[in-house]
Amino acid sequence: MTAQLINGKEIARAKRLAMKAAVGKMKSEGAVPGLAVVLVGENPASQSYVKGKIRDCKEVGIYSELIHFPESVSEKALLDKIRELNEKASVHGILVQLPLPKQISEQKVIQTISPAKDVDGFHPINLGRMMTGQSSFVPCTPAGIIEMLHAVNVQIAGKHVVIVGRSNIVGKPAALLFLNNNATVTLCHSKTTPLSQYTKQADVLVVAVGHAGLIGAEDIKPGAIVIDVGMNRNADGKLAGDVEFEEVREKASFITPVPGGVGPMTRVMLLENTLKAANHFIRERDLHAE
Ligand code: NDP
Numbered sequence: 318m319t320a321q322l323i324n325g326k327e328i329a330r331a332k333r334l335a336m337k338a339a340v341g342k343m344k345s346e347g348a349v350p351g352l353a354v355v356l357v358g359e360n361p362a363s364q365s366y367v368k369g370k371i372r373d374c375k376e377v378g379i380y381s382e383l384i385h386f387p388e389s390v391s392e393k394a395l396l397d398k399i400r401e402l403n404e405k406a407s408v409h410g411i412l413v414q415l416p417l418p419k420q421i422s423e424q425k426v427i428q429t430i431s432p433a434k435d436v437d438g439f440h441p442i443n444l445g446r447m448m449t450g451q452s453s454f455v456p457c458t459p460a461g462i463i464e465m466l467h468a469v470n471v472q473i474a475g476k477h478v479v480i481v482g483r484s485n486i487v488g489k490p491a492a493l494l495f496l497n498n499n500a501t502v503t504l505c506h507s508k509t510t511p512l513s514q515y516t517k518q519a520d521v522l523v524v525a526v527g528h529a530g531l532i533g534a535e536d537i538k539p540g541a542i543v544i545d546v547g548m549n550r551n552a553d554g555k556l557a558g559d560v561e562f563e564e565v566r567e568k569a570s571f572i573t574p575v576p577g578g579v580g581p582m583t584r585v586m587l588l589e590n591t592l593k594a595a596n597h598f599i600r601e602r603d604l605h606a607e
Contacts, residue, residue, distance in 0.1 A: 318540065320569035321469070325461070328468045329581035333377050336588055340378040343595065350595030351380040352436065352587075353402045355413040357395065357421070358388035363414045370412065373584055379591055380407065392421045396429050403431040409598050410436035410591035415486075433597065436590035439486065447493055454590050459491035461582025462523060462544055463498060469571060471521070471542060474499035479519035481505045481512065481532070481559075487525040487546055495521075512536070524559040534564040542571040546579045 340350060352374055356367045367383065374381035384398060395413075402411050411434045413426050427435075432442040438454035446453035466473060478500040482488040492504045505515050513536040516522055524532050525546035537543060547559030558575030566572050573579055 318568065318570065320543070320566045320572040322566075323465050323469050323544075323571050323573045323578060325465055325573060325578040325580065325582045326576075328465055329461075329585040332464075332585045333373065333588065336377045336585075336592060339592060343592075343599070344378065346599075348595065348599045349380050349407070350409055350592055351382070351407045352410040352412065352591045353382050353384060353405070353408045355384045355386070355395070355398065355402075355411070357386045357390055357414070357417055360416075363416075367414050369584060370587060373588055374591075377588055379588060382408070388418050390418075390421075392425065395421055395426060399426065399429045403429075403434060408434065409595040410434055410587075412437055412587065434594055436587060436594055437486075438490070438590065444485075444490065447490065447497070450497055454593070455494060455586075456486055456490045457586035457590065458487050458525075458546060458579060458583045459494045460586040460589075461579060462491060462546070463494055464586065465544075465573065465579070465582050466521070466542070471571065473521070476500045476520040477503070477518060478521040478523065479503045479505065479515055480523040480525065481509075481516065482523075482525035482527075482546070484525065488523075491523055491525070526559050528559055529557045530561050531559045532565065533561045534568045537565060537568055539568055540570045541568070543569045544573050544579065545575050548575065548580065 354367050354370055371381050371383060402408050411430050415423060417423050427439045430440060432440045435443050435454050438456040443453040447455060478495045480488050480491050483504055483506045492502045495502050503515055505512060509515060516536045517538050519541055521542045522537055523544045527547055529549040543560055543565055545558035545560040549557050551557050556576045
């Protein structure tokens with residue numbers, strides 16, 4: 318069996334096209350969705366992610382502003398800027414690019430962003446809402462994974478989903494989201510032993526570790542759906558996932574490539590969350606105008 322490729326790049330492109338039309342309609346009604354992106358320091362990976370996000374906004378017609386602080390910025394200055402953006406009417410979504418320098422508490426930053434503008438979905442209020450099955454901003458990577466499974470008509474309900482990695486931004490929210498979609502979920506981490514005993518049971522295997530080649534064909538069951546979140550640079554600078562793509566694709570039923578799989582979906586879900594924030598803001602504004 319050779320797995321069907323889940324082409325995140327194409328799915329994301331189609332979603333951006335649909336969003337462009339939705340943004341056009343919002344603009345014709347006098348509303349422009351807006352995203353503020355806050356970058357601290359000169360980390361090349363962060364700079365490149367931020368550039369991509371701004372480019373995506375331009376493509377679909379979302380207004381974006383980039384606030385770039387030097388590496389030495391104080392926590393107070395950053396929090397003051399976030400409070401200012403919380404009040405700014407033209408900004409519906411705020412994204413602070415992580416990681417942040419040592420002098421700044423990421424948790425303080427996340428908790429200062431208004432939950433209504435938290436388009437990354439990292440605020441404890443949004444995570445709590447997701448935990449209790451209420452409408453919330455869902456972190457972009459897990460949301461993108463669910464979206465790409467829907468796009469290839471995979472039914473999630475009833476599946477055994479095994480997730481490797483328990484970070485706050487990928488593994489844990491992905492576990493909750495799959496649970497909310499009626500999957501049975503197993504969450505693995507660095508102390509899970511032996512890992513392959515669990516991964517071999519997966520109908521859907523999500524790997525989010527950051528360790529190239531962690532999962533080989535011997536670690537999956539025939540016909541599994543494999544979602545590779547990992548992003549690793551190999552010796553010659555090429556991007557690779559956590560999964561041995563060539564051998565696993567011969568045993569899986571569906572597989573995501575790296576690059577071109579989960580990454581573009583993560584980016585497009587940020588746009589979707591920004592539109593959701595803008596729509597909510599506009600509805601509230603119109604309600605108060607009545
Ligand atoms: P973190 O480093 O925060 O978390 C990694 C997780 O993997 C931890 O829970 C850790 O366990 C677990 N882990 C480490 N080693 C092993 C092992 N040998 N076996 C099983 N579990 C292990 O990473 P992130 O969640 O932030 O990111 C994971 C990967 O996904 C990275 O490569 C990152 O670049 C990529 N990524 C890709 C995105 C995309 O859009 N494509 C978006 C976000 C991330 P423990 O908790 O016990 O330490």
